[in-house]
Amino acid sequence: MTTRPRTNATDQQAADQSLMDGFQKHVSTIPSLMIAGTSVPTTTVISTLQARITARSVTAPAKATYQALVQADHDERTKSQALVSGAKQAIQLMFAGQIEMLATFGLKPRKVAATRTPQQKAASVAKGKATREARHTMGSQQKAKITGATPQGTSAPVTAPAPSPGTAPAAAPATGATK
Numbered sequence: 001m002t003t004r005p006r007t008n009a010t011d012q013q014a015a016d017q018s019l020m021d022g023f024q025k026h027v028s029t030i031p032s033l034m035i036a037g038t039s040v041p042t043t044t045v046i047s048t049l050q051a052r053i054t055a056r057s058v059t060a061p062a063k064a065t066y067q068a069l070v071q072a073d074h075d076e077r078t079k080s081q082a083l084v085s086g087a088k089q090a091i092q093l094m095f096a097g098q099i100e101m102l103a104t105f106g107l108k109p110r111k112v113a114a115t116r117t118p119q120q121k122a123a124s125v126a127k128g129k130a131t132r133e134a135r136h137t138m139g140s141q142q143k144a145k146i147t148g149a150t151p152q153g154t155s156a157p158v159t160a161p162a163p164s165p166g167t168a169p170a171a172a173p174a175t176g177a178t179k
Helices: 009-025 042-094 099-104 118-135 140-145
Strands: 032-035 038-041
Touching (some): 009 042
16 A cells, blocks of 8 residues: 655654554554564564664754755845955956956956948848838837728728639539439
């Protein structure tokens, strides 16, 4: 018989404690259990449950300590972020062209933006327009001009498509049978 494992640590701890209490109460009436084809003394089951309870009770304070340390680290980094960022910027300005000096602080020189020619700029504009056209994207002003309603009092004329001159309508069969 399989049981659904408890996922909450507090529930697991309480279940193990209850199971151990039951075995301790009935240790004289249940001397051993048959588990997986092997006879296991009740005292072994009790000691195993006690080990589980002890291990679980040690992890809760350790987890709380770890979480407190992580929070303290986060708080310290948040509090000192402005100072560290300012120091990095000052070093970047002091040693702007000196790569070796910046490297001693673990910094890299800032990248210089590449200047573009007027032809490159025009090509970028044309490429952007072509992309918007291909994707049928519009700005807010173009979207505002599109409406789904027709003006009141006017209706769009409904016309049937004209048949193409190369094809003639198919003639009905000459037989008089109908389905």
